[in-house]
Amino acid sequence: MEVTDQRILQRIQKDFPLASRPYKVLGEELGLTEEEVFERIQALRKAGIIRSLGGVINAGSWGYVSTLVALKVPPERLEAVAGIINSHPGVTHNYLREGDYNLWFTLSCPSAAALGQDLSALLTRSGVKEHLELPSPRVFKIRAVFNLNSSL
Amino acid sequence: MPSPSDKALLSLISQDLPASLTPYRDWAQKLGITEEALLTRIKIWLEEGKLRRWGATLNHRQVGYRANALTVWVVPEEQVEAFAYLAATRPEISHCYLRIPRQDWPYNLYTVIHGTSRENCQKIARELAAMTGINQYQLLFSLHEFKKTRLQF
Numbered sequence: 001m002e003v004t005d006q007r008i009l010q011r012i013q014k015d016f017p018l019a020s021r022p023y024k025v026l027g028e029e030l031g032l033t034e035e036e037v038f039e040r041i042q043a044l045r046k047a048g049i050i051r052s053l054g055g056v057i058n059a060g061s062w063g064y065v066s067t068l069v070a071l072k073v074p075p076e077r078l079e080a081v082a083g084i085i086n087s088h089p090g091v092t093h094n095y096l097r098e099g100d101y102n103l104w105f106t107l108s109c110p111s112a113a114a115l116g117q118d119l120s121a122l123l124t125r126s127g128v129k130e131h132l133e134l135p136s137p138r139v140f141k142i143r144a145v146f147n148l149n150s151s152l
Numbered sequence: 153m154p155s156p157s158d159k160a161l162l163s164l165i166s167q168d169l170p171a172s173l174t175p176y177r178d179w180a181q182k183l184g185i186t187e188e189a190l191l192t193r194i195k196i197w198l199e200e201g202k203l204r205r206w207g208a209t210l211n212h213r214q215v216g217y218r219a220n221a222l223t224v225w226v227v228p229e230e231q232v233e234a235f236a237y238l239a240a241t242r243p244e245i246s247h248c249y250l251r252i253p254r255q256d257w258p259y260n261l262y263t264v265i266h267g268t269s270r271e272n273c274q275k276i277a278r279e280l281a282a283m284t285g286i287n288q289y290q291l292l293f294s295l296h297e298f299k300k301t302r303l304q305f
Binding site: 001009012013014015016018019020021022023024034038041042044045047048049050051052053054055056057058059061062063064068082085086089090091092093094095096097098099101103104105108110132133134135136137138139140141142143144145146147148 | 153154162165166168169171173174175176177187191194195197200201202203204205206207208209210211212214215216217222236237239240243245246247248249250251252254257262266290291292293294295296297298299300301302303304305
């Protein structure tokens with residue numbers, strides 16, 4: 001990756017300028033023109049290197065209730081079950097992982113009651129019997145900010 | 153729950169900043185408020201924790217963090233605070249949660265470790281184990297990402 005892109009990515013993971021012309025502010029900080037910062041960032045978004053740009057919403061603070069769920073899914077059913085799980089808009093993360101419990105997903109809903117109902121429905125539809133429901137009474141850290149350096 | 157006017161702004165935020173040199177002005181126009189009012193609301197929400205962060209979220213795999221392991225630990229209650237504190241100080245650990253253990257699943261501390269390789273993730277976990285004396289843990293490497301999105305408001 002080009003050094004200029006790395007410098008930009010290192011800078012913009014947090015405190016993206018909240019100013020009328022944010023790319024101008026970034027340009028001034030990084031010694032680049034507004035246009036160059038703008039073009040590079042949009043290119044990085046198009047390439048998928050930047051997954052999202054703007055606000056990371058704390059759903060819990062808006063009343064949403066979330067949980068982590070793990071399923072034991074036989075390999076031949078993985079695609080089908082993953083598809084069922086993915087169909088719920090409250091499922092934001094769904095990963096195949098190593099281990100007996102191999103499908104791990106997060107589910108967020110506007111209330112505990114909705115979460116209970118929706119999870120129950122998903123489990124029934126997927127036909128998976130063995131599952132773990134793993135709610136979190138406490139979050140110590142959520143900070144998906146990455147260190148980029150030229151050795152990567 | 154968000155008010156209708158909060159929901160309108162949350163909805164725009166869920167869709168990311170528009171590709172514009174003046175993205176906040178664009179949003180303010182859509183909402184029928186001034187740019188200043190919009191920026192003020194965003195700053196307040198950041199202070200209140202309603203928004204965790206304002207910036208770019210990267211695809212970790214595309215910036216060199218090819219391995220990611222949900223690492224689960226059995227930590228005695230009296231050591232939870234100290235463990236979580238140490239885990240949280242490590243930049244390679246992006247998430248650290250306390251979760252309810254279940255029958256046949258005794259793990260109560262969940263961390264996400266991002267590394268350049270499997271070995272790198274394992275090394276980070278070993279280091280954390282050595283620092284804390286917590287030796288009952290498992291790395292659950294991700295093999296495939298079926299879905300990764302954000303909640304739409």
